[in-house]
Amino acid sequence: MxxxxxxxxxxxxxxxxxxxxxxxxxxxxxxxxxxxxxGKSTLLRVIAGLERTFSGTVQTKLDLxxxxxxxxxxxxFHGSVQQNVEFGLKSRGVSKSCCKEQSLEMLERLKCCHLxxxxxxRLSSGERRRVALARAIVINPSLLLLDEPxxxxxxxxxxxxxxxxxxxxxxxxxxxxxxxPSLLRSESFxxxxxxxxxx
Amino acid sequence: MQLIQDGLIGAWNLLIQQDKLVFDAAFRSVWISIVxxxxxxxxxxxxxxxxxxxxxxFRRIFVMVFQTGMSIPTVLIGLVCFAMFSRKGPLGSLDLxxxxxxxxxxxxxxxxxxxxxxxYRTLASQDPRIRETALTLGAGVFRRAIxxxxxxxxxxxxxxxxxxxxxxxxLGIAMMVGxxxxxxxxxxxxxxxxxxxxxxxxRGIAMSLIILAIALLVTLTIAALxxxxxxxxxx
Numbered sequence: 001m002x003x004x005x006x007x008x009x010x011x012x013x014x015x016x017x018x019x020x021x022x023x024x025x026x027x028x029x030x031x032x033x034x035x036x037x038x039g040k041s042t043l044l045r046v047i048a049g050l051e052r053t054f055s056g057t058v059q060t061k062l063d064l065x066x067x068x069x070x071x072x073x074x075x076x077f078h079g080s081v082q083q084n085v086e087f088g089l090k091s092r093g094v095s096k097s098c099c100k101e102q103s104l105e106m107l108e109r110l111k112c113c114h115l116x117x118x119x120x121x122r123l124s125s126g127e128r129r130r131v132a133l134a135r136a137i138v139i140n141p142s143l144l145l146l147d148e149p150x151x152x153x154x155x156x157x158x159x160x161x162x163x164x165x166x167x168x169x170x171x172x173x174x175x176x177x178x179x180x181p182s183l184l185r186s187e188s189f190x191x192x193x194x195x196x197x198x199x
Numbered sequence: 200m201q202l203i204q205d206g207l208i209g210a211w212n213l214l215i216q217q218d219k220l221v222f223d224a225a226f227r228s229v230w231i232s233i234v235x236x237x238x239x240x241x242x243x244x245x246x247x248x249x250x251x252x253x254x255x256x257f258r259r260i261f262v263m264v265f266q267t268g269m270s271i272p273t274v275l276i277g278l279v280c281f282a283m284f285s286r287k288g289p290l291g292s293l294d295l296x297x298x299x300x301x302x303x304x305x306x307x308x309x310x311x312x313x314x315x316x317x318x319y320r321t322l323a324s325q326d327p328r329i330r331e332t333a334l335t336l337g338a339g340v341f342r343r344a345i346x347x348x349x350x351x352x353x354x355x356x357x358x359x360x361x362x363x364x365x366x367x368x369x370l371g372i373a374m375m376v377g378x379x380x381x382x383x384x385x386x387x388x389x390x391x392x393x394x395x396x397x398x399x400x401x402r403g404i405a406m407s408l409i410i411l412a413i414a415l416l417v418t419l420t421i422a423a424l425x426x427x428x429x430x431x432x433x434x
Contacts, residue, residue, distance in 0.1 A: 050331050063336065065336070065337030068337075069335045075329055077346060078350060087333070087336055087338070088338075089335075090338055091339065136335075
């Protein structure tokens with residue numbers, strides 16, 4: 001599904017991320033750990049196709065819209081929560097009634113259905129994160145790239161998100177700083193800080 | 200002082216009596232400016248988006264040209280348009296000189312750089328996560344463009360209002376390519392200049408008051424839109 005070899009991301013002379021080999025198969029669960037600045041987000045962004053300046057090989061047969069990335073600090077579009085969750089579905093040409101049904105169902109599973117008509121730009125950071133996850137998961141991508149998805153979530157939120165993630169058929173890559181909650185039954189891939197590696 | 204006082208009283212009476220000359224020029228000024236801004240928006244918004252999002256050749260030169268265009272004197276635009284529309288000019292066969300159409304096209308040239316520059320600047324400084332999120336959720340180019348423009352709608356509204364304000368209060372273009380023809384191409388600014396030189400001070404003031412009122416309305420709208428944008432950026 002995804003194969004990375006000799007990935008090297010550098011910006012303005014600074015090494016941001018280095019990965020020798022990484023292989024992800026369909027349905028895999030992988031937690032990418034590492035200290036701050038180790039390049040976890042950069043790695044996910046490269047896989048998502050959002051970072052294009054790198055050397056090395058990233059081989060995948062997945063289209064860009066099958067690799068969905070959720071930012072560390074997700075952004076909400078103007079409009080209601082439901083409109084936000086429906087965005088990806090509408091982009092895929094899903095009918096209006098199906099969009100509504102699927103988005104409400106996903107919000108329900110993430111325990112934030114009560115927010116469906118709220119202004120998405122005025123949510124708390126934990127609510128925003130759950131809505132962003134709902135927006136990404138509802139389109140059923142083959143590869144889900146989550147950048148610190150549990151940050152700012154309360155225990156109910158973490159449980160709800162974990163439950164949904166565990167039930168998905170998609171391959172999931174989670175960037176997570178060392179010591180924070182992670183996916184159950186996931187393998188761990190540790191990134192080392194480029195600064196330390198240089199020494 | 201007495202002159203101004205009498206002028207203001209006379210102007211008030213003309214406005215109350217709905218003076219035909221004053222209201223005809225006011226109506227023409229409004230519709231010409233609206234049409235010019237709408238046309239400039241149709242061209243300028245997509246072009247501003249292209250400049251901000253696509254790696255166009257000579258992008259920096261385009262940006263510089265449009266930014267310079269924002270401060271071009273209206274008389275210069277009027278002069279160039281006059282040369283284009285005059286009988287010997289390249290567009291002389293269209294017979295547009297001294298018609299409202301010529302003023303619309305002149306004001307289009309005035310509004311276009313304002314709209315392109317503002318849209319470019321608004322989109323260039325937009326949170327990159329908006330574009331990235333749309334991209335990763337599978338939105339195509341058209342859907343992404345619509346989303347980005349919708350997210351930047353306050354900046355775009357300000358661009359349109361600024362362009363309208365500039366078109367509505369300009370004098371050079373309307374005078375040079377419109378010719379200030381009574382009940383045909385006379386606008387508020389050209390009429391104000393003419394009435395004042397004729398000694399019709401009251402009518403001049405009445406027209407200036409309308410210009411001032413509309414300019415004030417636009418400014419208040421811009422001021423009302425501005426802070427909301429700041430407050431809205433909670434994410």
